[in-house]
Amino acid sequence: MSSTTQLRSLNYDNINPHVKAAKYAVRGELAVKAEAIRREIEQDPSSHPFDHVIFANIGNPQQLDQKPITFFRQVLSLVQYPDLLQESNAEVVKQLYPEDALERAKWLLKSVKSVGAYSHSQGAPPLRDSVAKYIEQRDGHPSDPESIYLTTGASSGVNTLLHVIASSPNTGVMIPIPQYPLYTATLALLDAKPVEYFLEEHAQWSTNCDDLYTVIEKAQAEGTDVRCICVINPGNPTGASLPYKSIEDIIKFAAEKKLVIMADEVYQTNVFVGEFVSFKKVLRDLQKQEPGKYDNVELVSFHSTSKGMVGECGQRGGYFELVGFDPKVVQEIYKFVSISLCPPVGGQCLVELMVNPPKEGEPSYDLYKKEYDDIYNGLKTRAYALHKAFGEMEGVESQDPQGAMYMFPTVKFPPGVVAAAEKLGKKPDEFYCMELLKATGVCVVPGSGFGQVDGTWHFRTTFLAPGTDWVGRIVEFHKKFLDTYRN
Amino acid sequence: MSSTTQLRSLNYDNINPHVKAAKYAVRGELAVKAEAIRREIEQDPSSHPFDHVIFANIGNPQQLDQKPITFFRQVLSLVQYPDLLQESNAEVVKQLYPEDALERAKWLLKSVKSVGAYSHSQGAPPLRDSVAKYIEQRDGHPSDPESIYLTTGASSGVNTLLHVIASSPNTGVMIPIPQYPLYTATLALLDAKPVEYFLEEHAQWSTNCDDLYTVIEKAQAEGTDVRCICVINPGNPTGASLPYKSIEDIIKFAAEKKLVIMADEVYQTNVFVGEFVSFKKVLRDLQKQEPGKYDNVELVSFHSTSKGMVGECGQRGGYFELVGFDPKVVQEIYKFVSISLCPPVGGQCLVELMVNPPKEGEPSYDLYKKEYDDIYNGLKTRAYALHKAFGEMEGVESQDPQGAMYMFPTVKFPPGVVAAAEKLGKKPDEFYCMELLKATGVCVVPGSGFGQVDGTWHFRTTFLAPGTDWVGRIVEFHKKFLDTYRN
Numbered sequence: 012m013s014s015t016t017q018l019r020s021l022n023y024d025n026i027n028p029h030v031k032a033a034k035y036a037v038r039g040e041l042a043v044k045a046e047a048i049r050r051e052i053e054q055d056p057s058s059h060p061f062d063h064v065i066f067a068n069i070g071n072p073q074q075l076d077q078k079p080i081t082f083f084r085q086v087l088s089l090v091q092y093p094d095l096l097q098e099s100n101a102e103v104v105k106q107l108y109p110e111d112a113l114e115r116a117k118w119l120l121k122s123v124k125s126v127g128a129y130s131h132s133q134g135a136p137p138l139r140d141s142v143a144k145y146i147e148q149r150d151g152h153p154s155d156p157e158s159i160y161l162t163t164g165a166s167s168g169v170n171t172l173l174h175v176i177a178s179s180p181n182t183g184v185m186i187p188i189p190q191y192p193l194y195t196a197t198l199a200l201l202d203a204k205p206v207e208y209f210l211e212e213h214a215q216w217s218t219n220c221d222d223l224y225t226v227i228e229k230a231q232a233e234g235t236d237v238r239c240i241c242v243i244n245p246g247n248p249t250g251a252s253l254p255y256k257s258i259e260d261i262i263k264f265a266a267e268k269k270l271v272i273m274a275d276e277v278y279q280t281n282v283f284v285g286e287f288v289s290f291k292k293v294l295r296d297l298q299k300q301e302p303g304k305y306d307n308v309e310l311v312s313f314h315s316t317s318k319g320m321v322g323e324c325g326q327r328g329g330y331f332e333l334v335g336f337d338p339k340v341v342q343e344i345y346k347f348v349s350i351s352l353c354p355p356v357g358g359q360c361l362v363e364l365m366v367n368p369p370k371e372g373e374p375s376y377d378l379y380k381k382e383y384d385d386i387y388n389g390l391k392t393r394a395y396a397l398h399k400a401f402g403e404m405e406g407v408e409s410q411d412p413q414g415a416m417y418m419f420p421t422v423k424f425p426p427g428v429v430a431a432a433e434k435l436g437k438k439p440d441e442f443y444c445m446e447l448l449k450a451t452g453v454c455v456v457p458g459s460g461f462g463q464v465d466g467t468w469h470f471r472t473t474f475l476a477p478g479t480d481w482v483g484r485i486v487e488f489h490k491k492f493l494d495t496y497r498n
Numbered sequence: 499m500s501s502t503t504q505l506r507s508l509n510y511d512n513i514n515p516h517v518k519a520a521k522y523a524v525r526g527e528l529a530v531k532a533e534a535i536r537r538e539i540e541q542d543p544s545s546h547p548f549d550h551v552i553f554a555n556i557g558n559p560q561q562l563d564q565k566p567i568t569f570f571r572q573v574l575s576l577v578q579y580p581d582l583l584q585e586s587n588a589e590v591v592k593q594l595y596p597e598d599a600l601e602r603a604k605w606l607l608k609s610v611k612s613v614g615a616y617s618h619s620q621g622a623p624p625l626r627d628s629v630a631k632y633i634e635q636r637d638g639h640p641s642d643p644e645s646i647y648l649t650t651g652a653s654s655g656v657n658t659l660l661h662v663i664a665s666s667p668n669t670g671v672m673i674p675i676p677q678y679p680l681y682t683a684t685l686a687l688l689d690a691k692p693v694e695y696f697l698e699e700h701a702q703w704s705t706n707c708d709d710l711y712t713v714i715e716k717a718q719a720e721g722t723d724v725r726c727i728c729v730i731n732p733g734n735p736t737g738a739s740l741p742y743k744s745i746e747d748i749i750k751f752a753a754e755k756k757l758v759i760m761a762d763e764v765y766q767t768n769v770f771v772g773e774f775v776s777f778k779k780v781l782r783d784l785q786k787q788e789p790g791k792y793d794n795v796e797l798v799s800f801h802s803t804s805k806g807m808v809g810e811c812g813q814r815g816g817y818f819e820l821v822g823f824d825p826k827v828v829q830e831i832y833k834f835v836s837i838s839l840c841p842p843v844g845g846q847c848l849v850e851l852m853v854n855p856p857k858e859g860e861p862s863y864d865l866y867k868k869e870y871d872d873i874y875n876g877l878k879t880r881a882y883a884l885h886k887a888f889g890e891m892e893g894v895e896s897q898d899p900q901g902a903m904y905m906f907p908t909v910k911f912p913p914g915v916v917a918a919a920e921k922l923g924k925k926p927d928e929f930y931c932m933e934l935l936k937a938t939g940v941c942v943v944p945g946s947g948f949g950q951v952d953g954t955w956h957f958r959t960t961f962l963a964p965g966t967d968w969v970g971r972i973v974e975f976h977k978k979f980l981d982t983y984r985n
Contacts, residue, residue: 018794020725020758023826027665027688030830038619038836046618073615084579091844092575094568095594106590107582127810128560131533132525163650163814166838174687178514196837200661201514238507271507307505323614325843327650327814339510343517349525350683351653355842356812357578 033199035192036460041444042068045454061452065481067472068454070247070416072322072386075475079323080382082112082375083364087326089116090126090360109374119360126356132349134161134330135356138363142330145366150292158333160344161362163354164324165277165315168331170197171347172273172311175340176239177203183235185227185270187218189419189461189469191247206230206237209464212421215410216249218242220260227268239271240264242290245278245414248461248471250394252282252413258293266308274312277329278415280319283391287414291334310334316361318416320386328358328365390416393474400482404489416473419458424468427496440468446492451484520686522679523947528931529555532941548939552968554959555941557734557903559809559873562962566810567869569599569862570851574813576603577613577847596861606847613843619836621648621817622843625850629817632853637779645820647831648849650841651811652764652802655818657684658834659760659798662827663726664690670717670724672757674705676906676948676956678734693717693724696951699908702897703736705729707747714755726758727751729777732765732901735948735958737881739769739900745780753795761799764816765902767806770878774901778821797821803848805903807873815845815852877903880961887969891976903960906945911955914983927955933979938971 023031049064056062066074073079085108089095095104096117104113122137123130133139139156146154162168173194176182182203186194187210198205208226210216223240230237242261244253253261265272274290290310298305316328333341353359368383369375394412401409401420409420424439432442440457448454458469510518536551543549553561560566572595576582582591583604591600609624610617620626626643633641649655660681663669669690673681674697685692695713697703710727717724729748731740740748752759761777777799785792803815820828840846855870856862881899888896888907896907911926919929927944935941945956 018756019796019822019824020756021663021796021827022824023830025665026662026827026830030662030834033833033837035833035837038839039833069616071616073612079612079614081581084581088575088579088582091578092571094571095575100594103590103593107587123812125560125566125812127566127812129556129558129804129811163842164839170838175513175517176508178512193837200834200837269505269507309506309508317616324616325610325612325614325840327840327842335506337506337509340508340513343510343513346520346522346526347517347687350520350522350680350687351657352525352651353812353814355650355814355845357844358842 029200029202033196034460035196036456037069037192039460041448041454041456044445045448048448048452059452060450061484064452064454065476066454067476067481068456070318070473070475071324072416072475073324076477077322077386077475078382080321080379082109082369082379083321083323083361085109085112086115086119086364087357087360089113090119091357093120096120111369111373111375115364119363123356123360126360128356130353130356130359132345132353134159134354134359134362138359141363141367142332146291146332150289150295152292152295154291154332160331160333160348161354161359162329162331163351163358164317164327165275165313165329165331166193167351167354168311168313168329169193169273169275171344172271172331173197173201173203174347175344176271177201179236180204181234181236183230183237185223185237185240187241187243187246189248189458189463190241191243191275192460194241195462204235206235207462210246210249210251212410212464215413216246216251216419218253218257218261220257220264223261223264237268237270239273241273241275243275244290245282245287247275247278247415248417248419248456249410250413250415250417250419251410252284252287254285255288255293258288258290259297262290262294262297262305262308266305271309271311274310276312277315277318279314281390281416282414283394284411284413291332294334306335308335316358316365319365320383321361321365322386323361326358326361327355328361329354330362389477390474393476393479394418396479397472397474397482400486404486405493407489412474416475417471418474419461419469419471422468422470425493425497428492431496438468440470443468443492444470447485447488450488450491451481453481453485516687516689520683521947522683523943524556524679526947528935528941528943531932532935535935535939546939547937548971551939551941552963553941554963554968555943557805557960557962558811559903559962560811563964564809564873564962565869567808567866569596569856569866570808570810570848572596572599573602573606573851574844574847576600577606578844580607583607598856598860598862602851606850610843610847613847615843617840617843617846619832619840620646621841621846621849625846628850628854629819633778633819637776637782639779639782641778641819647818647820647835648841648846649816649818650814650838650845651804652762652800652816652818653680654838654841655798655800655816656680656760656762658831659758659818660684660688660690661834662831663758664688666723667691668721668723670722672710672714672724672727674728674730674733676735676945676950677728678730678762679947681728682949691722693722694949697733697736697738699897699951702900703733703738703906705740705744705748707744707751710748710751724755724757726760728760728762730762731777732769732774734762734765734902735904735906735943737897737900737902737904737906739771739774741772742775742780745775745777746784749777749781749784749792749795753792758796758798761797763799764802764805766801768877768903769901770881771898771900778819781821793822795822803845803852806852807870808848808852809873810848813845813848814842815848816841817849876964877961880963880966881905883966884959884961884969887973891973892980894976899961903962904958905961906948906956906958908954908956912980912984915979918983925955927957930955930979931957934972934975937975937978938968940968940972
């Protein structure tokens with residue numbers, strides 16, 4: 012019992028137990044410590060053996076000096092200050108903004124009236140039209156703007172869907188392990204059951220479909236009402252990219268077991284090997300091949316302006332598309348999102364820009380293309396450099412980089428590490444990551460924050476930080492760390 | 499049972515019952531119908547007996563042509579496109595932006611690094627410093643930036659606090675009736691109990707403190723674990739403004755009954771009669787007067803960039819301040835907000851601008867002052883015009899306008915209205931509002947969406963729409979409506 016029990020309304024023992032049960036390591040102890048070190052260095056640059064903290068714990072490109080796409084920011088700048096579009100400013104403004112940015116800003120303002128006005132709860136209709144067109148072009152199948160919901164980042168969309176799905180403590184939702192902890196945290200808040208399926212590390216973190224049947228049948232036998240399967244593709248934290256065949260198998264599995272498919276596709280443009288294929292495309296392909304058979308598959312897919320080459324996390328833009336849902340369920344989803352009024356309208360505009368970037372021949376195309384490609388190539392180069400470095404580290408193994416912004420190497424620790432961690436009441440991966448942070452300023456997240464096979468240890472690092480010097484710091488630390496705790 | 503029960507995972511009968519139970523009339527049937535009419539007029543201007551819809555159902559100033567404050571938008575425009583701040587653009591840019599806007603943008607960019615980067619989960623620290631300074635100046639008492647949480651509008655803050663408070667279906671939260679339906683909707687989602695206290699309509703919608711004791715004692719006698727009292731000041735939908743003495747009484751009540759006080763103060767600058775007094779100020783005054791006695795009062799107060807003279811609903815900025823909470827509870831609040839990563843960073847910048855506007859002597863001050871005063875005076879003028887019009891309508895009575903953006907007049911309906919509504923399966927106020935919309939294009943919200951004394955009927959209208967022509971349309975409709983259904 013807390014000492015304040017008698018004094019206050021709320022204390023640790025009486026607040027919502029589901030809030031307490033939620034875990035979110037990405038912004039947990041390590042992140043708090045990293046922020047504290049950053050401030051210490053700010054006040055005294057000699058306080059640590061390094062001159063800045065590398066926040067490799069979170070996919071936050073612009074915090075790590077990734078430059079925003081110029082065209083996007085030009086347009087967002089104009090929609091924030093529509094006076095710039097007045098005729099009287101035209102001569103001055105054209106020295107700063109290209110013609111297509113001015114045109115797009117005018118169109119967006121016509122569509123939303125003002126970025127300071129609440130929009131339709133689902134997002135401004137003309138912007139949803141653009142999203143539907145993007146999906147159509149991407150997949151070669153139609154998309155309905157009425158089924159598009161603009162969101163506050165992808166997280167709020169995931170929160171919405173899980174809210175509607177979770178009807179009792181007995182509701183089960185299949186999630187991959189390792190997973191992005193938003194899923195388990197939200198299920199904990201909703202007091203619903205995560206039903207874990209393990210990705211196959213030694214096969215590039217692939218999804219084993221036979222295993223899905225085993226997992227669901229076991230959960231059902233235990234009485235769990237399994238309603239949904241979450242898939243993160245490209246994978247977070249794994250970086251894996253699902254091939255067409257696996258997606259087909261997962262859809263067939265979901266159809267047979269009558270599960271909603273939640274496809275987290277926020278890394279859809281971060282693919283280094285092969286091409287991204289959406290769940291929507293494969294579902295529509297299957298529906299064409301075998302008419303009637305897959306008509307009632309319920310699919311929701313999420314996208315975001317935070318990732319990809321856009322990397323605009325702070326703008327909180329995103330969307331989801333609903334396919335195959337019962338209209339009465341859709342009404343409840345609509346009501347739920349309307350309680351939050353609307354997603355940020357600037358973020359909505361950015362979604363439109365992301366899905367409808369400058370086209371060849373337009374004034375901003377060349378710069379857009381160059382910026383986009385440079386970011387893509389930078390990510391790819393650093394992913395492979397990191398992979399190579401991990402390959403040289405004793406007891407560390409990482410799968411080939413395929414996509415997303417992360418690597419999730421496994422680390423074998425000698426018994427001395429396990430013992431030292433235990434003394435501190437920590438897991439070995441937590442201990443390792445904290446020591447890494449203190450010695451090098453590099454902040455990564457322990458595998459236990461994402462889930463891992465018992466007895467194995469991992470950490471997740473982004474490959475967003477510029478340069479490769481910090482990779483060298485990890486390699487050097489690792490060697491010393493193992494030498495210290497070898498026995 | 500829905501016909502799709504056998505086909506899909508989700509149907510109306512098996513989804514989360516708490517989502518179904520949540521009601522949110524502000525964006526309900528009336529709002530959907532109003533949007534449909536708007537589109538019909540867009541396609542065929544002669545389709546209705548009016549040429550545009552007046553969205554008086556929602557406090558959305560910029561949708562109704564309120565212009566944003568220029569300085570705020572200049573700065574937001576610059577932070578979106580930092581290239582404008584480069585030395586090479588200085589000569590051109592100074593023709594478009596005043597010096598203080600450029601300086602502020604530079605400072606904000608230094609504070610957040612990029613509006614495209616995730617910030618600290620609580621919001622960027624230097625921006626929270628500005629909020630704390632604002633509160634200090636407003637109240638004459640210190641404020642701690644570590645206790646400030648920037649939010650996605652005020653709604654997300656309310657959601658956070660209620661999430662932490664609601665630990666079981668037995669948790670009770672006192673809410674005013676009438677209330678803004680965010681409160682009952684969120685409590686329904688959390689499966690917690692609203693404990694209603696009725697505001698006194700005939701005394702300017704004031705709060706009767708004796709009544710609070712009666713209400714809580716009854717709820718406690720029934721076994722409800724009452725933990726919190728919500729107060730909306732200035733009131734939504736009532737427009738009432740609480741005097742110092744009432745706030746003092748509510749704090750004393752909360753201290754005695756050990757309740758968290760949730761003070762929704764988003765309309766703090768929309769006060770026409772007397773001066774706004776914050777709960778924080780009165781609490782600190784009381785703590786000074788009687789040292790020790792009120793030390794453990796838990797207060798959270800909410801503010802927003804959506805209301806006031808800012809009116810930037812679409813930017814989704816806001817904050818809350820925590821006072822007196824148990825540190826272990828604060829940790830859980832922090833974890834909860836970190837699952838959503840961070841509020842929109844552009845909205846965070848706007849919060850900073852709201853609490854730290856141009857000062858006398860600075861280049862943008864005169865324009866800022868003029869814009870601010872014009873908006874304030876426009877709101878006040880329209881509030882009184884509306885009040886006068888309601889005074890002339892048969893069976894309608896409205897309290898004097900005191901603040902916020904709303905009026906909540908009561909309407910007495912003859913039996914013919916009640917019978918006609920019943921035939922349609924509607925409540926009389928719902929029927930009235932729908933007929934008003936169809937006849938005049940003016941969309942208001944029935945009182946049943948906010949709660950009202952049984953057998954009384956109301957509607958809520960904003961006084962944001964420009965001009966007074968639409969008020970005349972309401973008066974004319976009302977007369978015809980009563981004549982039609984008089985018998």
